[in-house]
Amino acid sequence: MTARRSVETPWPTDVELDILQVLWGRGPCTVREVHETLYAHEGAGYTTALKMLQIMHGKGLVERDDSQRAHVYKAGVTKQRTQKRFLADMVNRVFNGSASQMVLHALGSHPPASREELKEIRTLLSRIEAGD
Amino acid sequence: MTARRSVETPWPTDVELDILQVLWGRGPCTVREVHETLYAHEGAGYTTALKMLQIMHGKGLVERDDSQRAHVYKAGVTKQRTQKRFLADMVNRVFNGSASQMVLHALGSHPPASREELKEIRTLLSRIEAGD
DNA sequence: GGCAATATACGAAATCATTCGTTGATGGTG
């Protein structure tokens, strides 16, 4: 019997999400890289970034390569999957479970700027309509 | 000079959002009504609901009518406005500012069930396209 | 070898969210 993840990865907190965005965007990073990207100006200190990455490692939110002196961290959860989790949660808790309502709100508040985006959405709608 | 709200209302926390949903759904409620609706089974005690409503009152998230012995609380922020805030925040922090990406994700993960919903979305798209 | 720079690890403080227990007031009922 193979090992399996018996519990879900914890929700990333606000700061943790910021760090995941860095790792998703830049790929595996050292603490220093994360710190400079995120806290370049006016932000928290280096050890704060370090501590956060250690905590995230404990939670399974990031993976760590400690074969070098400066450990290299990479995201332990995919952007795709995380976006899906946050989205589903918001639909449930803020929009009473209606994804359509959320979509209508989103399109109303932030209308797609480009025709490209509009087209993409229409295409997806057609696929859904066709039962794909 | 009229008084003006110099700072925004704080973000509702998880529990606070649950309570707001009750107030939005049922209209003004006493503590007991909120408690029974939300914590009917297996939930927290009465004083927890009371405390939360007091805290929310302190934050301006709810308004209070204390002319009767059992105070009556009502939402101090609209559902509409709150949904918009959460939506905008999620777009920024989870979807890198791209509302279209979020809409595509939402439609992909939770395809509209009814033709009615599909039609509504298409109609809105057309209005956007027409520059309305 | 010894020093400076840079790393990790760890503990602790500050803040916030959530829950509960207790106290004292108020209102109705027998």
Added chain:
DNA sequence: CACCATCAACGAATGATTTCGTATATTGCC
């Protein structure tokens, strides 16, 4: 009137998040 149910108001305990200071180890360089 006396009792009991119900109410608001605290204060406090708990746990989580975020931040930082300090200690300690490692690396490269003179």
